[in-house]
Amino acid sequence: MSAVLEPPAELYAELCGLPETLTGEILGGVLYTQPRPAGPQAYAASALGADLFGFGRGANGPGGWWILDEPELHFVRDAEVCVPDLAGWRRERMPAIPHGHRFEVAPDWVCEILSPGTARKDRVVKMPIYARHGVPHLWLVDPLERTLEAFALREGKWMVVGLYQGDDVVQVAPFETLALPLANLWADGADAPAPG
Helix, strand or coil: CCCCCCCCHHHHHHHHCCCCCEEEEEECCEEEEEECCCHHHHHHHHHHHHHHHHHHCCCCCCCCEEEEECCEEEECCCCEEECCCEEEEECCCCCCCCCCCEECCCCCEEEEECCCCCHHHHHHHHHHHHHHCCCCEEEEEECCCCEEEEEEEECCEEEEEEEEECCCEECCCCCCCCCEEHHHHCCCCCCCCCCC
């Protein structure tokens, strides 16, 4: 059985002491910080979360999911603290949402909303962490490039299961029963209000 590790107390205290304008993560023993998301990233995360929240509750889908914004994932085996933009758990694996801020059950799906300042970290640092902890599905959404990349974990490695762009309507695992119009995720899309 693997030893359970916690991030060094002083490093975790530094993470907890960050101002509300910053998000912090402990990845590979290093504290990473980033500002709160910019408009296009916040819009994409909110729109996708809204579509999937309903799906998880049984609207336009089978239900049986918890879909959450920015949960604090504690991968205690490696003392990592990750904060994906969105994460989802099948309710049979996590029957109840924890009362505290720590989520120690690895999600069944994570989504990172890419920005110029986070794309490298999301791809190079966080994707291997999610794979190591057995997260079966990962999406990368880039609202500036208007793309969605979908990955599935196969034998410990990420395999591309779909590359989508622009106004595609996608049905992709683990939410393949939902027809998701990507145009809904882009803040500069047709349904965005015209500049006044």
